[in-house]
Amino acid sequence: MRFRTWLVLLIGVASLAALGPLPVSAQDGAATFKTKCSACHGAEGQGKIGPALKGTSLSADDIANLLTKGDDAKKPPHKKALNGVSDGDAKAIAEFVKTLK
Ligand code: HEC
Incomplete structure (x- = not known):
C-alpha cells in the first residue's frame, strides 16, 4: 500500500516535470498552438515546414x-x-485549429 502511494506520487511529480512549469489550461489552445505548433505550421496555420492546417478537413477529434x-x-x-x-x-489546440480559416 505504502509503496504504491509513493509510486503514484512519484509518477505524478515526474509527469508534471515533463510537462513543464504548469499544465496548460484547456482554454489556452491558441497560446499552446503558438508555442508548440506554429514553428512548423505557421502562426495562422498557413503552413511552413509542416502542411497548412487552416481549413483542414480533419475533425477536431x-x-x-x-x-x-x-x-x-x-x-x-x-x-x-x-x-x-x-x-x-x-x-x-484541435478546437483552435478548427477556427483557423
Ligand atoms: C517539427 C515540426 C512540427 C511540429 C512542431 C508540429 N507539426 Fe504537425 N506536421 C508536421 C509535418 C512535417 C506534418 C506532415 C506529416 C505527414 O504528412 O506525414 C504535419 C502534419 C500535421 C497534421 C496533419 C495534416 C493533414 O492534413 O494531414 C496535423 C493536424 C498537425 N500536423 C497538427 C499539429 C499541431 C496541432 C501541432 C502542435 C501541437 C503540430 N502539428 C506540431 C510538422 C510539425
Whole structure:
C-alpha cells in the first residue's frame, strides 16, 4: 500500500516535470498552438515546414488523436505522440485549429 502511494506520487511529480512549469489550461489552445505548433505550421496555420492546417478537413477529434497518440503513417514529429501535450491541451489546440480559416 505504502509503496504504491509513493509510486503514484512519484509518477505524478515526474509527469508534471515533463510537462513543464504548469499544465496548460484547456482554454489556452491558441497560446499552446503558438508555442508548440506554429514553428512548423505557421502562426495562422498557413503552413511552413509542416502542411497548412487552416481549413483542414480533419475533425477536431482526428487532430487531437494525432497529437496524443501519433500516427505511424505520418512523418515525424507525428509518428508518435507530441511531448508535453496532454489530452486537455490536444482538445483545446484541435478546437483552435478548427477556427483557423
Ligand atoms: C517539427 C515540426 C512540427 C511540429 C512542431 C508540429 N507539426 Fe504537425 N506536421 C508536421 C509535418 C512535417 C506534418 C506532415 C506529416 C505527414 O504528412 O506525414 C504535419 C502534419 C500535421 C497534421 C496533419 C495534416 C493533414 O492534413 O494531414 C496535423 C493536424 C498537425 N500536423 C497538427 C499539429 C499541431 C496541432 C501541432 C502542435 C501541437 C503540430 N502539428 C506540431 C510538422 C510539425
